[in-house]
Amino acid sequence: MIDVDIDQRFGAFHLAVKFAAEAPVVGLFGRSGAGKTSVVNAIAGIARPAHGSIRINDTLLFDAASKIDVAPEHRRVGYVFQDALLFPHLDVHANLHYGRRLRPPAERFIEPAWIVDLLGLYPLLHRKPGTLSGGEKQRVAIGRALLAQPRILLMDEPLASLDAPRKSEILDYIERLRDEVRIPIVYVSHSVAEIARLADTVVVLSGGKCVAVGSVDSVIGRLDLEPAIGRDESASLVHARVTAHDHRLTSRAFDGGEVAADARQSRIGVTGRHRRPMSQDTAVPGDVRMHGFAARAEVATALAWIDRHARRLGDEPVALAQAAGRVLAAPVAAPLDVPAFDRAAMDGYALRGAETTGASEYNPLAFTVVGQALAGQPFAGPLPAGSAVRIMTGAPVPAGADAVVPAEYAQMGATEVEISLAVPPGKHIGYRGEDIRTGAPVLAEGRRLRAQDVGLLASLGIAQASVVASPRVRIVVTGNEVVSPGEAKATYQIYDANSSMLRGLVARDGGVVESHRLLGDDPQRIRDALTAPGADVILVSGGSSVGSEDHAPRLVADAGELAIHGVAMRPSSPAGIGRIGEALVFLLPGNPVSCLCAYDFFAGRAIRLRGGRDADWPHRQRRAIVARKIVSAIGRVDYCRVRIVGDDVEPLALGGASILSSTTRADGFVIVPSESEGYGVGTDVAVYLYE
């Protein structure tokens, strides 16, 4: 049990932190300057707060009121600093024993041999700190702190000065420590990845204040903590068990699925926490709403929610003339045979094939021509033996005839025709139902009708098709600063770019814009627009984040369900997804690029699904080689606008979410999944093309 209540002013900075936490590992989290180190220094006795008290388990270490201030050497608080701070004049062995020698034997419960083994220090024992690598130094520092027989271990950004592989290595050691030494740890970090992996309870500091205390699952990912946690740091957590490794990927099983991620981490069988990467297979179960805000979801979670809730709309009949591009709601079966009768496939002479046996250029056979058959004007009556009927392509074959000799193998005389080609029965005849039989399936349900499909339907005599209703999309633009293009505007106002862009995107995905409303920031009007019937999908542009005028998230939560608010991606992290009645609501960021990205990722998918279309990206794809590196971060999906030069692809200047021109200059975009840190030069990547 760690009970901290301290108050201290450093010039303008006011540190006032009060929390109590009981856990094997308490994560003290916050950005730099949040006051984390001041808190641990106070716990260690290095700094003396002006007011308050500090208690560990049942021992009062500091109490300003009763003037209790236990000296640091008597607090038995092990402190691991950011840079190891090994004593340079002592070798590793002497460093390790420095603190141990100072404790009375009765207090020694952590044995050097154990720690040396646990931290893999044996090969280092006789070396001087100056010859150790950063990771080795940090391991020695941890061992030194432990051998001082502490009641609690404070670790202040122990990984901050290490490179990524060393970080991972030390994290492994710290995990073993947590599980084997069983000493409470206060772990200070600005990295969600580290906190998520190690801590059970998290204390979030911001500006010298404690803004949240709770289990790691409940705190990491809270959108309202974004200013304290940092946009790029938020994530969602999955508890999983390592099931397998291959050379690159580690598989982890959790309730509801399995994930695979980079292989730097734990041994098989170890249960640990995993920041869930983007994957298409399963969704993380569980309620993501908390405290009126939603967790910052992984992209995959958001997509899974959409796939569950974006139900296909009902059918509607549509005249064939308007059917192209629509999605068939039911399979179409042929109401008749095509062709409807046996017909000639060539211009020539219809006759009995058997009677042409032996006919050749040198041995033409003569047939009496008894008449002719034209398309729409059949030969009446049966064909007598030894005779032929002159026939045109598409004309019905007379009864008795079973083959057609093409005209070029026939020499017409006065009444007879000389045939110079032997044809087997059936030659050049299109039999009834040969193309399509009555009742045969012609087009499947869900088929997006192409021009030739519509032609086929027409050929079957079908005048109207039953198609999936087009999703009715309501575009709601919020923000007092937004003015329609063409109107006069004050300098501080901006033109509404998003709704014009959204109209085009909605049309692309098969939706129809039901209405388009420019509403300012009036919550009542926004509420009315959200709850009015008549829309299948509602797109709200602007006001989706956590600003004071951002009403939409609250209004959606009040009127229905705000399932997802905040997605771990860039740009457009504050996107929100929910539903009111039957309508799906998408809160799109006001910044045009974020808006485009959030639409493409989420809203467009929902519109396509509701309209019966394929959920996948509608964009054409191509492969290209990365010519300038594309930077992302683990735990975040990046929508990176790129330009294609020849067969190469390079990212455009990123950053500004409101720079719409970047999407105009871009040829397409590359998606960097959340388990990737980006793509290096030379990587072959898929580019989605803007068209």
Added chain:
Amino acid sequence: MLGLGAHEFGIIGLSLRVALVSMICSLPLAILAAYALARLDFPGKTLVDAIIHLPLVLPPVVVGFALLLLLGKHGPIGSVLDDWFGIVFAFRWTGAALASAVMGFPLMVRAVRLSITAIDRRLEVAARTLGGSRSWVFFSITLPLALPGIIAGALLSFARGLGEFGATITFVSNIPGETETLPLAIYAYTQVPSGDGPALRLSIVAVVLSIVALAASEWLTRRSQRLHVDDRR
């Protein structure tokens, strides 16, 4: 060897003794002063700093005169020491050592202070959290890490002591066999006819001693610095 007689050897021995004693006796005080100036905050720190550095800028004769006034037989401190402890500095070799110590003190403090300032304070903090009391941390961490500076300071003070003239001659006068150190003896030889030969000989001795002191300082400093890195290649 250089034709030095017993008299000259006596002078050299006395000089070495005065310089060595002054160095050894002032060293603990200098380390404490340096630590206090480098690490502690206390009222009057600037004044203490100034007083320690005063001998560096004052004419040595003024320092000697001040010592004579304070520590002479009838001076306020000297009389107390004489009456209560029977300790007399005036006109004794111990007085010469004291004068050397006072003159060399700022040099010593400066060197030690610089090396203490250069030590990462957080190493001391780390040692405290590991269970070391303030004094144990000082002896086990601060002192070993400051060793190069301490050696350099000690040698500077020793060399200063060998060359001390003004304060010594003012405070304890030039008494052959008691307070006549090398510089004083050289000065005395130059004041008498046919004293140039002995003066030159003693000067050469002074040069040699200085060079040896410098070399020793360099060697010790290097050796102590090697403590900080592994000597395995």
